[in-house]
Amino acid sequence: MAKTEIRIGGLGGQGVILCGMIIGKAAAIYDGKHATLIQAFGPEARGSACSAQVTVADQVIGYPYVKQPDVLVLMSQDAYAQFGPTLKPGGRLLYEEELVKVDQKLPAGALTFGIPATRFAEELGRRLVLNIVMAGFFTGVTGLVSSEAMEKAVKASVPKGTEDLNMRALHKGLEYGRSVAAQLVGR
Amino acid sequence: MRLEGFPSSVTLRDGTALTIRPVKRGDQPALLAFYREMPQEDRLFLKDDVTTESWADRFIRRIERNEALSLVAEKDGQIVAEATLYRPQHGWSAHVGELRVAVARSHRRKGLATALSGMLVKLATDQGADKIIVEVVENQVSALRTFAKLGFQQEAVLRGHVRDIRGARRDLLVLSNDVSHIWAAMEALVADSSQEVH
Numbered sequence: 001m002a003k004t005e006i007r008i009g010g011l012g013g014q015g016v017i018l019c020g021m022i023i024g025k026a027a028a029i030y031d032g033k034h035a036t037l038i039q040a041f042g043p044e045a046r047g048s049a050c051s052a053q054v055t056v057a058d059q060v061i062g063y064p065y066v067k068q069p070d071v072l073v074l075m076s077q078d079a080y081a082q083f084g085p086t087l088k089p090g091g092r093l094l095y096e097e098e099l100v101k102v103d104q105k106l107p108a109g110a111l112t113f114g115i116p117a118t119r120f121a122e123e124l125g126r127r128l129v130l131n132i133v134m135a136g137f138f139t140g141v142t143g144l145v146s147s148e149a150m151e152k153a154v155k156a157s158v159p160k161g162t163e164d165l166n167m168r169a170l171h172k173g174l175e176y177g178r179s180v181a182a183q184l185v186g187r
Numbered sequence: 188m189r190l191e192g193f194p195s196s197v198t199l200r201d202g203t204a205l206t207i208r209p210v211k212r213g214d215q216p217a218l219l220a221f222y223r224e225m226p227q228e229d230r231l232f233l234k235d236d237v238t239t240e241s242w243a244d245r246f247i248r249r250i251e252r253n254e255a256l257s258l259v260a261e262k263d264g265q266i267v268a269e270a271t272l273y274r275p276q277h278g279w280s281a282h283v284g285e286l287r288v289a290v291a292r293s294h295r296r297k298g299l300a301t302a303l304s305g306m307l308v309k310l311a312t313d314q315g316a317d318k319i320i321v322e323v324v325e326n327q328v329s330a331l332r333t334f335a336k337l338g339f340q341q342e343a344v345l346r347g348h349v350r351d352i353r354g355a356r357r358d359l360l361v362l363s364n365d366v367s368h369i370w371a372a373m374e375a376l377v378a379d380s381s382q383e384v385h
Contacts, residue, residue: 126373
């Protein structure tokens with residue numbers, strides 16, 4: 001893996017930044033790679049557009065900004081409208097399928113992977129863990145970071161007392177991601 | 188709902204080793220045997236008539252509908268304690284769980300109620316409960332001590348709400364453990380504002 005550029009987009013309050021931070025932490029601290037994180041959010045904390053740019057590489061990263069992501073992780077329709085066209089041709093779009101409707105405007109060869117992450121989070125007990133379900137989904141679909149590293153990164157990032165639910169959310173997304181990716185390989 | 192980490196074991200203060208596991212369909216006879224062994228004086232503090240088969244069937248159905256999460260402690264295959272967290276699935280108190288614990292006299296004052304209650308408080312928090320309540324009669328001193336250790340505080344008193352086996356009326360205390368602060372920390376973390384990210 002030379003360098004993979006990832007953008008995570010959604011609304012404030014969905015845990016977009018934390019999702020990016022966990023992916024970066026898993027890659028850099030627990031998988032021994034290099035990673036950078038750039039975060040952007042609107043003036044209001046909740047409900048405004050929000051995104052995180054994560055770069056993961058085997059080498060030192062000289063330029064941390066993501067212009068044309070290899071992987072897009074999207075949790076809102078606005079984020080899709082804004083970032084969908086920037087996906088690299090042949091790149092992968094991972095999206096919350098109950099919040100994002102995918103159209104034909106994606107670059108050529110784009111691979112799309114949907115997950116009902118909000119519903120999964122609610123079934124687990126807290127809508128709040130939507131971002132962790134998405135982080136697990138990212139891991140299962142892309143394999144860019146190891147599941148062990150993600151587990152450690154989640155445990156190290158979430159408040160005490162919430163670890164178990166967050167781990168269940170991670171595994172839910174991870175298993176769903178692996179099954180969706182396996183279906184794609186089988187097609 | 189499948190609970191992870193069970194069956195587990197617990198060693199009481201006197202060295203007795205017990206198995207802790209979730210209640211499942213087929214446990215009705217063992218549960219009825221446990222409660223029928225319990226002195227009537229103790230059963231008086233329970234909300235239901237736990238000696239009837241209809242209660243046992245209703246109880247199992249509630250567990251299967253995820254309205255209750257119940258653990259039993261077993262010694263040599265015999266139930267010696269049962270602890271349940273009741274969780275309404277809808278309505279204005281769906282965020283509140285109610286804890287009920289019953290321990291056989293032979294296994295009291297050994298830390299078993301504390302162990303079971305602690306497990307259920309953790310499971311409740313883990314499943315997203317904001318608040319857990321428990322009802323204790325004013326003279327159940329060791330129960331009050333147990334729940335205080337687990338972070339419960341007195342929230343309400345229902346005067347003369349309980350009539351004991353001798354006809355004396357006693358106050359019923361409602362204790363609560365507000366665990367929402369744990370989730371408030373998580374909410375702050377996913378707020379996606381600059382000051383929240385570390």
